Amino acid sequence: MSQNAEKVLDHFKLFREPEYKEMFARKKEEFEYAVPAEALQHTIEWTKTEDYKEKNFAREALTVNPAKACQPLGAVFAANGFEGTLPFVHGSQGCVAYYRSHFSRHFKEPTSCVSSSMTEDAAVFGGLNNMIDGLANAYSLYKPKMIAVSTTCMAEVIGDDLNAFIKTSREKGSIPNEFDVPFAHTPAFVGSHITGYDNALLGVVKYFWDGKAGMAPALERKPNKSVNFIGGFDGYVVGNNREIRRIFNEFGIKYTMLCDPSDAWDTPTDGEFRMYDGGTTLEDTANAIHAKATIVMQTISTEKTAAFIESKGQEVVRLHHPVGVAGTDHLLMELSRITGKEIPESLTKERGRLVDAIADSSAHIHGKKFALYGDPDTMLGLTAFLLELGAEPVTVLSTNGDNDWAAKVQALFDASPFGTNCKVYPKKDLWHLRSLLFTEPVDFLIGNTFGKYLDRDTNTPLIRIGFPIFDRHHKHRYPVWGYQGGLNVLVTILDKIFDTMDADTNGIGTTDYSFDIIR
């Protein structure tokens, strides 16, 4: 017995004790009828080969370890960005339990969201009664200012009509007549979580601008000098939105952040649970139609919303998750161009500081090879930044990035001498990436928490940038946008490089001549 009260051993150490190790061996030997060691080793080695990679890339039907989620997750993200808004997902209830858990594991925050809890009878007769009762219950219990409705694949397959259902619910008195209920169909079998974000945000904007689903006259645009900002589905929303606000304030630009969950996912522990906090006010959402222009920070995550806004006569500036110096330069210059305001000296100075930091550290990044995966806009921003640092983004992969996205990444490669030997992989998963990390090894991997399995299997150190990050805390509180964000990304990369360097040079009397105190 190894356990003791003074120094309690939990799973980290307990199962390494001899009594457990022997038990595991017995279980395997006597009861598991396990694969013989030789066959196991043979297969391990085979999965590292070109032959395996070829077969792996020949897959047409099976997806293994994808880096994407489904539409309603994005819809819940978008709904959470509006003042006093309760996300309501029409369909099976298990989905909502999953979205709430997923966000809570990333942000370490509560995520409020209700389901219409459709079951077998609703599958047969449709979910109208679930909508009627669901809206009534949600409204009474949680006193939201707005309920934003989206759908699970169940409701989509049986073809429930949200617009008609919500209308009927109003007639039946579930909610007051003037109560705001924007909606969006978000089928899980189309696109990914970023598509759901786009659809849900479009649902909200369209609802307010185009006459509240027939309940009010459509708004007429009277252009003013304000600028809208749309961040897209963003795991760093807490840090990023605050950084962007600061930048707007430095400029002195009047702005509306369309969809801002940065307070909802960062509430204080002070004795009070805030189901709602912050978010874009409904009034600002409506008035956003009058803005001069809209900055779309992640264009692929916001395609339909951007097109709709443009159709109202606004200029839309389409960006791809800019990270680093040139990316932020572009953002600031666009802001300056739109508003006629000069780029503030304070930001110019920040720029210089980021350049300073890059200059200080570039020797450690220059020429290092990276593989990276994630949402398509994020990949464009990070690829550009790595090229800017003189690194080589050898493998850039996205599960929810398509061929158009791949062409954009290729264009970045083509524009830089560091992009010469780099390749982009659209619509691929992390099992494809596993093969690539064996056949085209790199120095570092950039991705979300699930990349740790690749790190383990291929011995490629993982730098955690992406969504979700479950196994490191509070990263979402730090921006990756703006010059300050660029600095955070740079430091995140550098920390891993230096840690890896130290771990690789700490052999006592063998490699520790390079175990330098100054780097």
Place this chain on the structure above:
Amino acid sequence: MSVTAESRVNAAELIEEVLKAYPEKSAKRRAKHLTVQEEGKSDCDVKSNIKSLPGVMTIRGCAYAGSKGVVWGPIKDMIHISHGPVGCGQYSWASRRNYYIGTTGIDSYGTMQFTSDFQEKDIVFGGDKKLEKIIDEIDVLFPLNKGISIQSECPIGLIGDDIEAVAKKKAKQYEGKTIVPVRCEGFRGVSQSLGHHIANDTIRDFVFDKTDPTKNAFVGTPYDVAIIGDYNIGGDAWSSRILLEEMGLRVIAQWSGDGSIAELENTPKAKLNILHCYRSMNYISRHMEEKYGIPWVEYNFFGPSKIEESLRKIASFFDDSIKEKTEQVILKYQALTNAVIAKYKPRLQGKKVMLFVGGLRPRHVIGAYEDLGMEVVGTGYEFGHNDDYQRTTHYVKDGTLIYDDVTGYEFEKFVEAIQPDLVGSGVKEKYVFQKMGVPFRQMHSWDYSGPYHGYDGFAIFARDMDMAINNPVWALTKTPWKKAA
């Protein structure tokens, strides 16, 4: 602290108060799920296992979660396909902490996400052809897999796919390979619970009934038992198994934490099935009793009082040699248990706990808290049935608040009013209560700690409850300049 008639009245008033927030129709329905425990009631007197109300923020999941997430997912040497759109598999990917030993991606697949990633064309034209191709591709890329399960997501049952036919065809093509079609679409039933049942039934139909009894060379002993309903969260089944082995028993199978298909296949050769999570695996235990004449016994490995009772109960099925060894095991761990209690009980004595968990823990962990001098003042099941509440009555004290399928609103109000020293529930609830300044432990995932089962686990349980309750952060939630408020 004894529960007075007054506090029972207060709890009843609290329920009444909370129900006022609902529309009338819903208040009536929810009233049947909420009660205050009174001695002498045989089943806590609450309705359970019925549909959640729409729009109330139920904590429940779905049948897919019950089958893929709970029962099938931990079988490590099989590949479990999340069949349908990408989300379900993505959100449940490796999040239940069913520990296992194996080479992931080569001979084990527990922490991987295999999905058919349905697209619109699969919905329109059906996904059976794609499923066939997926099984072929698995055969090429994961040649050491010992079987495949097809975990249906919502659309499968709605679009009329025939996954049973695909499974049959492919099982034949791959010479009797175990391929299990599971109809655990998320809209079936009212919670995870039906998914457990459906998954149990598929083990009966596609593992027991389709396996040649001579497939695995197996020499039995009179002391062969199977652990049923332990998912090895944070290593729970391991810290349980070690005690059973020390008692002189031979654990021939683990269902399903760190389990393998061979273990499932051999279970009908057990002399006794010992059942931890009654809710999720009573079905297969009853079936094995009926078909193979294997008796089953429920046990509880949380906290020394219940462990001791359970060890003796299990030993009672065997001869004196086992009974003697069992007493030795109890004796062996007494020093550890005493030391744990001596260290932590003074820090935890009298602390009040409110629970809301899944299948067995709303009752099973009460004894462990009581061993530490703590008191459970409220509890409820996410997806329990009447027979769970029947089993709860002798665990809970008079005056305990009972809430079935609690809603976000109710739970928040109950905790606000009762002000317990600790809440134990899931990740969706964790941060709500921590914001309120109430210490919290996740009691599904052990908050990334564990194991909690067995004597080794009890030490960890005690340490974790102490670190939650006696965390200095709870003294910081109020500002010094606004303390009066």
